[in-house]
Amino acid sequence: MKKFSLLFTALFTAGLLHAQDSLTIRKIYDEALLNGKAYENLHYLCKDIGPRLSGSANAQKAVEWSKKLMEGYGFDKVYLQEVMVPHWVRGAKETAFIIDGNTRIPVPIAALGMSVATPVQGITANVVEVRSLKELETLGETVIKGKIVFFNRPFDPRFIEAGEAYGNAGDQRFAGPAAAAKYGAVGVIVRSLTESIDDYPHTGATLADKDTKSIPAAAISTKAANKLSNMLRLRKLPLVKFYFKQSCQTLPDVLSYNVIGEITGTENPNKFISVGGHLDSWDLAEGAHDDGTGVMQAAEVLRLLKATGYKPKNSVRAVFFMNEENGHRGGTKYAELAAQNKEKHIAAIETDEGGFTPRGFSFDGVSADFLKNINNKYKALLEPYEVDRLVQGGSGTDIEPMKAKLPGVVLIGYRPDSQRYFDVHHSPNDVFENVNKRELQLGAAGMAALIYLIDQHGL
Amino acid sequence: MKKFSLLFTALFTAGLLHAQDSLTIRKIYDEALLNGKAYENLHYLCKDIGPRLSGSANAQKAVEWSKKLMEGYGFDKVYLQEVMVPHWVRGAKETAFIIDGNTRIPVPIAALGMSVATPVQGITANVVEVRSLKELETLGETVIKGKIVFFNRPFDPRFIEAGEAYGNAGDQRFAGPAAAAKYGAVGVIVRSLTESIDDYPHTGATLADKDTKSIPAAAISTKAANKLSNMLRLRKLPLVKFYFKQSCQTLPDVLSYNVIGEITGTENPNKFISVGGHLDSWDLAEGAHDDGTGVMQAAEVLRLLKATGYKPKNSVRAVFFMNEENGHRGGTKYAELAAQNKEKHIAAIETDEGGFTPRGFSFDGVSADFLKNINNKYKALLEPYEVDRLVQGGSGTDIEPMKAKLPGVVLIGYRPDSQRYFDVHHSPNDVFENVNKRELQLGAAGMAALIYLIDQHGL
Numbered sequence: 001m002k003k004f005s006l007l008f009t010a011l012f013t014a015g016l017l018h019a020q021d022s023l024t025i026r027k028i029y030d031e032a033l034l035n036g037k038a039y040e041n042l043h044y045l046c047k048d049i050g051p052r053l054s055g056s057a058n059a060q061k062a063v064e065w066s067k068k069l070m071e072g073y074g075f076d077k078v079y080l081q082e083v084m085v086p087h088w089v090r091g092a093k094e095t096a097f098i099i100d101g102n103t104r105i106p107v108p109i110a111a112l113g114m115s116v117a118t119p120v121q122g123i124t125a126n127v128v129e130v131r132s133l134k135e136l137e138t139l140g141e142t143v144i145k146g147k148i149v150f151f152n153r154p155f156d157p158r159f160i161e162a163g164e165a166y167g168n169a170g171d172q173r174f175a176g177p178a179a180a181a182k183y184g185a186v187g188v189i190v191r192s193l194t195e196s197i198d199d200y201p202h203t204g205a206t207l208a209d210k211d212t213k214s215i216p217a218a219a220i221s222t223k224a225a226n227k228l229s230n231m232l233r234l235r236k237l238p239l240v241k242f243y244f245k246q247s248c249q250t251l252p253d254v255l256s257y258n259v260i261g262e263i264t265g266t267e268n269p270n271k272f273i274s275v276g277g278h279l280d281s282w283d284l285a286e287g288a289h290d291d292g293t294g295v296m297q298a299a300e301v302l303r304l305l306k307a308t309g310y311k312p313k314n315s316v317r318a319v320f321f322m323n324e325e326n327g328h329r330g331g332t333k334y335a336e337l338a339a340q341n342k343e344k345h346i347a348a349i350e351t352d353e354g355g356f357t358p359r360g361f362s363f364d365g366v367s368a369d370f371l372k373n374i375n376n377k378y379k380a381l382l383e384p385y386e387v388d389r390l391v392q393g394g395s396g397t398d399i400e401p402m403k404a405k406l407p408g409v410v411l412i413g414y415r416p417d418s419q420r421y422f423d424v425h426h427s428p429n430d431v432f433e434n435v436n437k438r439e440l441q442l443g444a445a446g447m448a449a450l451i452y453l454i455d456q457h458g459l
Numbered sequence: 460m461k462k463f464s465l466l467f468t469a470l471f472t473a474g475l476l477h478a479q480d481s482l483t484i485r486k487i488y489d490e491a492l493l494n495g496k497a498y499e500n501l502h503y504l505c506k507d508i509g510p511r512l513s514g515s516a517n518a519q520k521a522v523e524w525s526k527k528l529m530e531g532y533g534f535d536k537v538y539l540q541e542v543m544v545p546h547w548v549r550g551a552k553e554t555a556f557i558i559d560g561n562t563r564i565p566v567p568i569a570a571l572g573m574s575v576a577t578p579v580q581g582i583t584a585n586v587v588e589v590r591s592l593k594e595l596e597t598l599g600e601t602v603i604k605g606k607i608v609f610f611n612r613p614f615d616p617r618f619i620e621a622g623e624a625y626g627n628a629g630d631q632r633f634a635g636p637a638a639a640a641k642y643g644a645v646g647v648i649v650r651s652l653t654e655s656i657d658d659y660p661h662t663g664a665t666l667a668d669k670d671t672k673s674i675p676a677a678a679i680s681t682k683a684a685n686k687l688s689n690m691l692r693l694r695k696l697p698l699v700k701f702y703f704k705q706s707c708q709t710l711p712d713v714l715s716y717n718v719i720g721e722i723t724g725t726e727n728p729n730k731f732i733s734v735g736g737h738l739d740s741w742d743l744a745e746g747a748h749d750d751g752t753g754v755m756q757a758a759e760v761l762r763l764l765k766a767t768g769y770k771p772k773n774s775v776r777a778v779f780f781m782n783e784e785n786g787h788r789g790g791t792k793y794a795e796l797a798a799q800n801k802e803k804h805i806a807a808i809e810t811d812e813g814g815f816t817p818r819g820f821s822f823d824g825v826s827a828d829f830l831k832n833i834n835n836k837y838k839a840l841l842e843p844y845e846v847d848r849l850v851q852g853g854s855g856t857d858i859e860p861m862k863a864k865l866p867g868v869v870l871i872g873y874r875p876d877s878q879r880y881f882d883v884h885h886s887p888n889d890v891f892e893n894v895n896k897r898e899l900q901l902g903a904a905g906m907a908a909l910i911y912l913i914d915q916h917g918l
Contacts, residue, residue, distance in 0.1 A: 033616040157492040157897070160844055195897060357816070357876050359845065385619055386818065389845070417816050417876060419897050438616070438654060439878050 021381055021456065025449045027308045029385060032445035035307070038300040039437040041069060042293060042355075046286035046432035053113075053283045054323040055087030055254035062279050063257045066295065066320050070261035073303050075318075077264065080257035083333040085323040087254045088114050090283055091247030094218060096189075098228055099124065099241040107224035110201035110284060111216070111246040112173060112190065113326045114208065118216045122245030123148065123187045129232050133171055133179050145184035148242045150232075151176045152225050155195045155422070162195060162418040163353060166425075169193055177217035178209035188217040189242065191225040194422045199223050202426040203282055205326040216246055219426075258330045259320040261302055265455075267313040270342075273451050275301045275349040276319030278330065278398055285430040289421060292432075293355025293440055295320045297414075300444035301451060312455045314346060321398040324352065331398035335405040345409040347454050349447055350396025354425075355440040356416035360389025361450060364411035365403070368392075370459075378453050387446035389415065410459050412450075416443055480840055480915065484908045486767045488844060491904035494766070497759040498896040500528060501752060501814075505745035505891035512572075512742045513782040514546030514713035521738050522716045525754065525779050529720035532762050534777075536723065539716035542792040544782040546713045547573050549742055550706035553677060555648075557687055558583065558700040566683035569660035569743060570705040571632060571649065572785045573667065574676045581704030582607065582646045582675065588691050592630055592638050604643030607701045609691075610635045611684050614654045614881070621654060621877040622812060625884075628652055636676035637668035647676040648701065650684040653881045658682050661885040662741055664785040675705055678885075717789045718779040720761055724914075726772040729801075732910050734760045734808040735778030737789065737857055744889040748880060751891075752814025752899055754779045756873075759903035760910060771914045773805060780857040783811065790857035794864040804868040806913050808906055809855025813884075814899040815875040819848025820909060823870035824862070827851075829918075837912050846905035848874065869918050871909075875902055 049065060052058040063080065070078040094111055097104040111117075128143060130136045131153040136144065151172035155165040170193060177188040192202035201219040208214045220228070231240050259279060265271060277294020281287020298318035305316060322330035338345060349361070360382070363371060375390050382388040395411035402409050416439070424430040508524060511517040522539065529537040553570055556563040570576075587602060589595045590612040595603065610631035614624040629652060636647040651661035660678040667673050679687070690699050718738060724730060736753020740746020757777035764775060781789035797804060808820070819841075822830060834849050841847040854870035861868050875898070883889040 029619070030617055158489055160488070160901070162897070357878050386848070419816050419901070420895055423895070436879055436882070438621070442619070442878070 021453065024308070024310065024452055025381060028304050028448045028452065029445045031304050031307050032441045036300065036441035036444065037303060038296040038440050038444050041299065042288065042296045042435060042440065043432055045292045045296065046288050050286055051283045052279065052281050052287060053088070054085040054256060054280045054326060055251070059256060059280055059322070063259055066259040066279060070299055070318065073299070073306065075261040075263055075302055077262040079260055081260060081333060081337060083256055083258060083322055083329050084253045085256045085329050086327045087251040088326055089249060089251060091117065091249065094244065094246040095122065096218070096244035098231060099243055100231060100235065101239060107228070108199055108201050108221040109189065109218040109244055110203045111218050111248040112177065113203055113205040113282070114250065115177065115206055115217045115246070115248055116214045117247045117249055118187065118245050122243055123216060124241055124243045125186050127228070127232060127240060127242045129229060133175060136179055136183065141183045144180060147185055148187040148189060149180035149185045150228060151188065151190045152229050154191065157195065162422050165195060166193055166422055173204050173219070174207050177206045177215060178212055181209065181212045181215045185215055187215055187244065189220045190217065192219045192222050194222060194425065194427070196423040197222045197226070200427040200429060203284055204426045218244055218246060256322045258322050258334055261299060261318040263302055263305060263312055263316045265314040266311050269315055271314040271344045271346055272317055273314055273347050273454055274317040274319050274345065275351065275447050275451060276321055276398060277351045278322070278324030279320040280323050280325050282325055282426050284426065284428045286432055288430050288432045288435050289354040290425055290430055291324065291352045293435060294351040297351050297355065297440065297444040297447060301448040304444060304448040305452065310452060314455050316451055316455065324398050328397055332401045335401035338402070339405040345402060345406045347410040347412055347459060348399040348402055349412045349414055349450065350399045351414040351443065351447065352396050352398065353414065353418065354416055354421040355435050355443060356420060357439045358387040358443045358446040359415050359417055360387055360391065362391050362393025362395065362413040362415050364393065364395035364413065366392060366410065374459065377457060381453065382449060385446060385449065414443065414447055480912065483767070483769065483911055484840060487763050487907045487911065488904045490763050490766050491900045495759065495900040495903065496762060497755040497899050497903050500758065501747065501755045501894060501899065502891055504751045504755065505747050509745055510742045511738065511740050511746060512547070513544040513715060513739045513785060514710070518715060518739055518781070522718055525718040525738060529758055529777065532758070532765065534720040534722055534761055536721040538719055540719060540792060540796060542715055542717060542781055542788050543712045544715040544788050545786045546710040547785055548708060548710060550576065550708065553703065553705040554581065555677070555703035557690060558702055559690060559694065560698060567658055567660050567680040568648065568677040568703055569662040570707040571636065571676045571678055572662055572664040572741070573709065574636065574665055574705070574707055575673045576706045576708055577646065577675045577704050581702055583700055583702045584645050586687070586691060586699060586701045588688055592634060595638055595642065600642045603639060606644055607646040607648060608639040608644045609687060610647065610649045611688050613650065616654065621881050624654065625652055625881055632663050632678070633666050636665045636674060637671060640668065640671045640674045644674055646674055646703065648679045648703070649676065651678045651681050653681060653884065653886070655882040656681045656685070659886040659888060662743055663885045677703055677705060715781045717781050717793055720758060720777040722761055722764060722771055722775045724773040725770050728774055730773040730803045730805055731776055732773055732806050732913055733776040733778050733804065734810065734906050734910060735780055735857060736810045737781070737783030738779040739782050739784050741784055741885050743885065743887045745891055747889050747891045747894050748813040749884055749889055750783065750811045752894060753810040756810050756814070756899065756903040756906060760907045763903060763907040764911065769911060773914050775910055775914065783857050787856055791860045794860035797861070798864040804861060804865045806869040806871055806918060807858040807861055808871045808873055808909065809858045810873040810902065810906065811855050811857065812873065812877065813875055813880040814894050814902060815879060816898045817846040817902045817905040818874050818876055819846055819850065821850050821852025821854065821872040821874050823852065823854035823872065825851060825869065833918065836916060840912065841908060844905060844908065873902065873906055
């Protein structure tokens, strides 16, 4: 009888706890859906500030405005964290032509971030199309030397999540230009990393090799890539050449900042749960989905917790990282300082996959048992909000450095619907108009709910 | 030992079956993602045919083209099913003003489907704003008589699925005009059924009451609804009046058709699994998400099964229902004929919630045990494709009549992401450009996968 009664009490208590959690999560969602601020904040960031590449005047404006925004919400601490960032500038708009005998066909390109300029007169050369770095290696210096290498492996549509297709095609942009330079190429054109067949170049960073002189590299729109590829196939070399001109350059490093807001924990002020995205963006558009939505959601998560009257036991931070796009300096600096300051980080969530409808979270490097436990504890509570897909997987570039510096932290990636992200990613179409208010707010509420659960019941 | 070995064999066989299912589903997805036709077919339906309200010349064009499309795919049977449908026409574009003293402020309206016209000179009257049918009842004839009733209850943003918010606000449009007519109103204006705050009226059918003379009813854009509501609040009656004019009418019924394609079952030709959407659309746009995506997915489901070489044991049908929007005659006729022909229907899937990213399926009127069983059998197989949210819930208007006519059939609603649907639903923005190719194809593949599983392993 005693045993039964204890069991009953335990179940009853569990039931009550569960009920309390349900109520709190419902309150968070009601606040997000009735009084959400992330969408109007994003409007300001996109339309009144705009593109904000690291080192730019707009990036500095964004830092100052973000600090004021979070101060205005009355968080316990709001402060800047100094970090030196690269300062790459695009310069004049790029020009490019496919040269077909006497015909010059203009095509849309955009210099890859961190690329070097062409000579002022531009570069004209024959084109070698490859689909992979391996193919480049097979062709070798005899074929590549003096040519423009055209990386043209499209997204593989068979991946269910668009992010996997991006990962699968990404080496062409990250590593392709440096690899082509080794074999004596004079320039590189990379098919835009998108599933969409359109007229927009999608930029993004490329990595230099410290032992090889960099060569100019640019993204070409998928439509133009298809056209160039067809012409190469039909006309054969050397009738088709390519011309491009770009005047980008890397200026000296600039002092910039991560922007941090904090609600201090009532029980464990030196233990942290963080949520963050990156404040910098590419220069071709407004950085709406990449990653205006992420930083505006991060601030909103803290606002939601505060507005619903929740006092976290552990400190909760919103981190607006600087320089995710072309250097990762902000993320690196944050992890370094956290380690230096002996902060204990329980969990870090990164939101940098667009502001689309929430699906769930991926837990970085956790065991199958850990994941099972998380699902047992939290899936049923998140299921009514359709943010209950809790899986193993990556987290994000900005929180990645915490792995080495802050042992024990659980890194979590916020996972919204992925299908439309690369349609706009790094392109002139990454604008406010492509963000849906409810999708954005539901994401903020989902992250606030998970942080509430971790704060209450751990991982 | 014998027992162990039997168990082992059973598990081994189960494993093999599961592996075979996994392979077939992967083949279906590969075909959909590499060679999918639904998107280009939708382009034709939207751009070369366009709006196709029941009884219109375009609806007839759509019928003929759909039949040819499915014949072109070589399905075992493709045929038309006769059905008489209402023929409502909008007539000249509507005009409406808020009258504020001597000022006339033009506002965007659209006659509700099946509404009657105003007198040729239009209607001018004072406005009574209400939020519900209950409030209308409370005010009663003394307040309502001679007035224009303005139903202005917005979507409740706290619903997680937008469809629930639609359901919650929908009575204003379906039943509001007939209710207002009873109390002597001279006209009705209904806030557009959308979460979006925009300048577009969202039309949709309203239901007449056979004992009450119908009064003209129109949808007003949400922005204009907010403006009108503010003016009524600030200026008070009777300074603010409303004027509108519309010339819609209902012509005699027209002969039209459901369009049906079929792959005949190898074992049970008279047992059916169907998938369908509706071919008719509102007249304000192209009916892209509502429900061009649904019918194009239905045809694609059969094409996918055929292209992957799968020979279903039971017959599989794609049904393009006619007249979902303003009469449900096609769905009613289909169920009647199926019952008459003594067809055994195992399951019917309806896809009429837009062509967005798949989330799962809802099973209509099933028990908790039934649902648990379905989840045990199929969730793990659908999970890699993120279409594994298998829940209790509604199915759809077109298959609903099967409930009474075909006992034993399981009705299933295809459930894509709901957030953006009502932004475009029944409005001039329901155009091809708002459909994403991958989202559409993933949905077709998800439905083909479920049909494959039901065909193999039942429900």
